[in-house]
Amino acid sequence: MANTYCTATHTGKGFYTHDDRNTFYLSGHPGDVWAVGNTTAGISWINRVNGVAKVKADAQAIVDAGVEEAQVIYDAESEEYKSANPRPETYILP
């Protein structure tokens, strides 16, 4: 089943529960973007966490901006850091 997308602030404990994870698809991405299984339970979770719904293109743009921001921070880092940590890469949302 296709995913739906939102932005939501990760508030820590209880943001998503074990039961949520066993009930619907959920994955977190840069820019506080969440890909959520497009089911009744998934939509209920978006409402529960006060998520702001996004179409995939807009969600992808937020993720890309988050990755680019991380790339700027990475590029300013030491060679030691770069040798141990790969440069952030853009990718396509699931």
Added chain:
Amino acid sequence: MATYKGIQGYSVQVLSSDPPTAISVGQLWYNSTDYNFKITQAGGGAWATGGNFTRVGSTDVRMSGTQTATLMAGGYAPGVLDEALTEKYDGTSWTEVADLNLARYNGFMAGTQTASVFAGGVSIGVNQVKSETWNGTSWAEGNNMTIARAGGGSAGTQTSMIAIGGHTPVNGACYTYDGSCWAASPASLNTARYSGGPAGASATSAIYAGGAPGYMAVSETFNGTSWSEGHNLNVARYALGGFGIATEALVCAGYKPSGSPRDANETETYDGTSWSTASVMGTARYGVGAAGGPGGISSGIIGGGNGDGGLNKASEEWNSPVYTIKTVTVS
């Protein structure tokens, strides 16, 4: 026709509140408060959010303890660089406590929230020999490691700990700590590497899976005498987190040679023979800290790490099985 009483030996109980889930799996009862028939089910293992660190996002932190009594120390964050921060977790929230004496990341850590060791690691770009012990309140200098080492895995307790592999150079040598002194372990990894996923209960019982250089899937177990190669991981990667014991372990996160993203959210569990895929993490990342205690993989916690979105300060809690109470409906 079979009846509930015929199968269970007693009638459906009427309870004013739901019973504890761990002792009611498969049971049916009537809740007289909310007027519902209910059952408890045991589902597969899964990750849920834990508390967010008090610090900014950080990679290559180390953890010890259990899911509800965790200790986290060290790490690295751009702008902050090597970190001395120590935080403890009570199952709900993280609290900053006394700093390490030497700020560093990618060290070796084992023990509990009240009795841990932190050794080696990288500080200002240099591998360290220093070892510190935690008594629940503060870190004190201990006897140094016999060699400067970083980036390997660690397992055990404050009085029976093993440091596994590491760099620089890439190494398979292991070292043990008895609560007082460090010594060379009787055996080295068969495949020298760093940034693998460790688990184990003591200096004589451990497992180490995946790692670098490159993207490794190899898994080895230690019986106190020698390391034996076992079943490979399903997903080759490095910078994994791991917890559990040598015969019941979990690894997660890491960085993969391919995929989109290459940050891993995959979880794999080990049953003493082979690795199996399990429920994925909520957020893909690498370089996490991990702890689970001596109870296998029924519960554990990971946190921090790096990823395509930069550094992470979120933690995730693993439980297996996941108990849920379901209301019985007629449809």
